[in-house]
Amino acid sequence: MTATKRFRTVAWLPLLALTATSLTAQTVPPPPARSAPVPLTSWLHQGSDIPADPAWTTGTLPNGLRYAVRRNGTPPGTVAIRIRIDAGGLMEAEDEQGWAHLLEHMAFRGTPTRPDGEAVKLWQRLGASFGSDSNASTTYRATTYMLDLPRNDARSLDEAVGTLADMMQNAAIDPKLLDIERKVVLAERTARLTPIAVKVRDATRDVMQAGLLMSKRELAGTEATLAGATAERLRAFHRRWYRPERAVVVIAGDIDPAAMVDRITAQFGGWKGAGKPPSEPAYGNPIEPKSRIALVDDRNASAGMQLAWVTPHVPGKMTAERQRAANLDTIALAVLNQRLSNQARSGGAMLSAGASVSRQRSMADTVSMGVNVRGTQWKEALIEAYGVLNRTLAGPIDQAEIDQQTSTALDSLRRSIETSKTAPSAAWANSIVGDVDSEDVGATRQYYFDLFAAQKPTITPAAIGAALKAMFAPEPRILRVSVLPTEGGEAAVVEALTAARKAAGGAVAAVRTVTLDMVSPPLTPGKVVGERPIAEFGIDRVEFANGVELVMKKTDFARESIGVEVRIGNGQAGRAVNTRALDWSSGVLTGSGIGDVTPPELARLAAGRQIGFSLATRSDATVLTGGTNPRDVGDLLRMMLAGATRPTVDPVAVQRFRASYAASVRSIFGQPQSVLAVFGTPVMYGNDKRFQVLPPAAEVNGSDAAAIKAYWTRVLGEGPVRVSVVGDFDRDAVIRAVAATFGALPARAAPPLTVQPIPPLPNAKPWTLTHRGDPTQAIVAVNWRTFGGLSDLKASRALTMATAIIRDRLTDDFREKQGGTYSPFVSQDEIRGFDAFGMVMAGAQLTPDRIAGFRETLDKIVADLAANGPSADDLLRAKETAVGAAQRNLASNGYWAANISGDLDDPRRIESMRTYISGRKAVTAADVRDVVRKYLADGKPLVIEVRPAPAGTVPVISVPAPTGPTAANP
Template identity: 35%
Template structure:
């Protein structure tokens, strides 16, 4: 059983683990059933054992919403009814075979088989899989996908609008895919190019650091040398016969688990599993799973890795052998106590990182079972400009302090309550847990050899662990987690430093003096400590929007509230506060420190309260602060809950009324951006990420990424001078969508945003009201990257339009972009293997009534393929302008779009997004109402007209990113 940690406490260490292991941290949680929309015809089911297979050797409470069973051939399944989203079935099929099951000459085979399985099988002709799923409303890549990790290969299908016929057809196809994929020479040769393209596009500083990390940390174990993507040598040598041998060895029913959650009758689905999977017969005798080894104490303990483009970093690891354990309540409670002990240290590290003069920008600790190969404690450190040696000393000193003396009861209680609130929120939200999450939780639990429990059971087990979280027990846990059979340390540098290896070894052996000033102290902080707001405002109008019971409320100070009170997501409250005019408030010609705002405005305090005080204030609450800049507004947003949303309003209003201006967050974000800056130049995608938005807006300063000199030059005083007038001016639009009582929510806004003094109105510059598109270039603009010589990227774009007046055309261009994406996929990936993920996209900026949007196509490729890309895209554009698409091609795009809209519209986030700006402009309401028809009633002839109007070659603008010649 695993329970997720409070999100704000999961910091750098988890990112490091993902890099090292190539797999995410699994969740193993579940929630009660929801009523089904429709049921399939029930048929006889297998008899379940008294204690389901997932709960063998465990005493945790069984989640009775699941129907468990095992077929005679050994295949295990778990099925449950769930109506979130309505009408959908989510299927996860896990094979207990990943890259660690490969022999030395089979590197990459598990992932190669994943590709071939989706390419064609018993019931799917070669290359038709994507089209078949699209006709069923499935979006390729999001609704249908697969993942290969070191320990497993998992196939995922989210089937929208699931009828009895489509569910049976899907289960039949999946059964054929898994038991009898089309592993023949022609398919292998075609898919080899695709896999190699995926390998090429994934190579870079991050992948090389990940490979080096595995090689050091897991030296002598299979995990140290087996990345799921494989090696070019092994993939080039793979044949249909060798791949078939791998498939038959591991793709066996006893190695398979199917988890299905959705809006249907579990008994009926069980009958379909029996019908289509019971005949799966394994090939040959079973093979025992390989051993994954144990950490080698004699292997090298440290390494220095030099990787251009990678920011400096340090990772310390304490390794212990992994062994399966009975997933009992006692075992889980001790793990939970360990987590609380670690989170106390993480909070101390974060507090130290915020200090002026800290030698590290970020540090975090995590304890995890890694790919059934080791249990490890991972410490990740990002040094500041003071250097990695001082950063290592400071972090080791904080850890040493935690090992030297017991924590205080107040510290334990703080972390206990933060974790408890996280679990309590899960209980509140259990009725709206998505089917995809539930099915994924089952296969994640199988992967880590644990169980799932309901949200309430997880909370009860956690609360039962409080008694063992004594100061002495926390100290013992800390000492145990910083011990083990082997210790490793890796230093990553962007360029070699003199004597780095010897200096690292010396720093690791140096005596450690425990810190004496990192334990968090200070008086309790309450909402009463926030700056006082003026007296509440009054409501001057309250009118219905005319859609789904939404209301528009205007207050005496001019603040407007869009309120959608509903219980569709029980307990959840989505909040968005829009103020000012966003990009329209900014100059298109002057550089501005907008790039720092996302972090700094959430961290630089409110009034006299700094980050530490605000952390204390919001601890064990569901309160947040996300800042963004939209075309027509600046936004503060949070997902909160019924019990906390009033205080969330209070925090946001205080931020506008009395913002704090701590200098520390400005200096911290500058240091972090400068440290990571060169990494963007190491890949074609990074270069485009830095430059493309600016180029496609004709070098509009609002879309420009600052250079390092500009980042370094920003001062706290300059940041304040720019942002203080923005926070104090412009219209305010509050959006509250979720489980609230209307009158209470209106009163809460009256006491907060309605209480603010009337705000000054900043005039919008005439030049800021327009976005432009660059002039046509007959030859692509050439940009250079500093990475691999076999990586390149190409992009071509055409100008379109902007504004609400013709939003319909902008939405129809989204459909045209999807058609282009499909054709690029068919040619560049499926047929020729030139690229792994070509795509097209359209942008129609609604807030700019003057100017240009664009439609673009882009892909990563080999340098020698960029000319072919441009030729192919122009060929596709000309064909779309000359001939209507077929009905089948159009429906293969519209069916997934229809289902995407249907699913999205069951959640508050969709409606909130569509209603942004509607409090001040009724046209947004009309555009929201028209959206489904705008997109779904398009005809082949209309698409042809749009292509002829916009995909005009003499208006195009193109960019190519090539490797710098070295």
């Protein structure tokens, strides 16, 4: 099992994607006796000395199909099904590129006994929505089909598993449907392969992937290879690769494993491969590239570099020794990343940097270092990055740095033992699929904790130094991305890299060891003056003498997991219309430290603990959010209190934000999606500046550290304070922790709540924005003004069904019948704090010439629903998926966190929770018809189109002037 997978809850190394490449031998004591190996009866563990997890029932059918089944009760009554076929982009011939992905699409388009689209409709009737609960993905190695079923009765399981088995064995591949689906796949390809992504792919193939088959394969295919996929040839591809011995069925959920094995045997046991099994492709091995330099310039690019150290992948199952080596490499990279982060905060040419490692079967092992650059200072940034690397390689590494990372890793592994007891079934199923992909194995979390704990004494400066030297021993390869062509071309990069590799190591800046008392001085605890529980939902409400309210909901959905929110003030709703604020600078504040304690000092303080938090301004409050565990919840609240009462803004952090801002603005124009999100959103809200996504450049450049600190000091220092806690906690301990922190603050005078109504949406002709990405791509978004959700619960739930039905019909008509887009989107948006405002949006990314066709299709759907309402089957499928999603939500901390952070004195919120399921079940066809008629058919929508900018022109980002009430005339 990879190091990353076992440390996947660790927040200290976000860039680490896969396991390490270095397999340095370590002499370490064996794990304790309680992790002694058990008989290796699992096909997943053959060739490994890592003991199998006895919770998995595994086996192989006589036809070669492998299965893994696990009983898991989270969420209750649900089942996660995965079918992995060992057929991906690497199994394609030169003229078959993209066929594995195309076949994935065609598998959903019917079999001889199941008409086109019937599988999706069946699953919807069982409560699984297409796209979120049922989906598929194709990689270079495999194609995986996924179904999360909200029911576990025998009939539902028989139908679900039977349908998947039929799809795998008997995909019809009708020629007419293939012609349509080919258009959908091409649309998906175009939407995902942005122009800059294509440039990077083409520039790096012969540099980063030299010698590998993957360098000659395009996972999404090309227009020519996709055009060559006839129905007969695609059937032949299906017969060649879709065979039982290349299939793995993984099922985890609230089930009887023995009965599920019988079901798998019955549905898949008769599957027989046609003809002789195919030979494995010649995957290749990394070779010395002709050039180690790749250059990409693009006007939408953010300046940066990626260095890579590539070695051949060593095949074979994960063993205990490999895991120990992977653990060592993980800690080594964590030390390096902390140093890179510290250097980036110094205000030099390197805005940010991080190292990671990937271990890819049939491909290569690659250590990477990404560097984001300030402006044109790429040479200076390269020297800074290499300076950190050289210092680290030269050593000696401080044992305190290593202890910081090992403490965090060990704490994460400790918590994973508890969290695994309530891990959702989908996570377990995905874990096994990932294991198959990487030749990994899944032991118990206890085994990995024991293995690491036994290894920890051997993780010394010498061992870390040796691991780093092994990882960075190959000759580096480099990709440089810039706005303008690199002056001097490859020769200039070679020269700069040669100079950077000689960068002096220098001294490592000392990091002071601080205590929590230094960050958050103890206070005299406040007093509890009242309690107002809501027994119906198991919600506790505690009031403190200073006016702070604590709201708690204890759950057992996730062991060792607690979510904490501190909500301050009234957010955007408490501001006058069209008021601009410095909310964009929240990242500057949280990246500056607390008081006189710097971020590196905070990182060392946090080692082995969950006490980090984020800060954001929302529609109804400024919110500090953190995730923790029962041991650390008190310390997290102390850190949050310090962040709210001792805000610090580092001038260097302001400078870094300005440099990153300039690069981010350029990248926005590279895709229609980002233009819509950034510049279309304010239009949807009447161009009210409270909802402006991107701050003006003049404001960013004109706001210094003092102004930003003054702003956050004011925002965090006034208005009501509300603390909400959800999860696995001790009630009395949480009350004491809040009493000692926010309950101990002086009483605050709440400012008057002056919620302004959102200006009405304009009803004029479509607003047109432009982008400078792929000239064949556009987006259309049709927006209808509705209402705030709590203001009319019945209508809100009817709109939920209406949006689902409209999405299904758009998918069935504009996508599946016309091939007009890859994925139409329909959403319902209700903003907390604004009862008078809500929105339904329907749209798609498509070619500009299809915008009119999309509008016509959408108008027909809306008109039909307004006139006739939905069919019985349409409504049934919409209700079943909505109810299924609601049932899963009720068994999640996220649902309760969202609700208890709202106004619990509002009887409408209580009624919303009380009727969360029953209200959805009660929606009728007439209810859907009426809300569509009232809000969609009879209302004039705001239409936003994002079209490609003509060559040589500047993208249009002008938006309508604010309308409606103003600050002076609400």
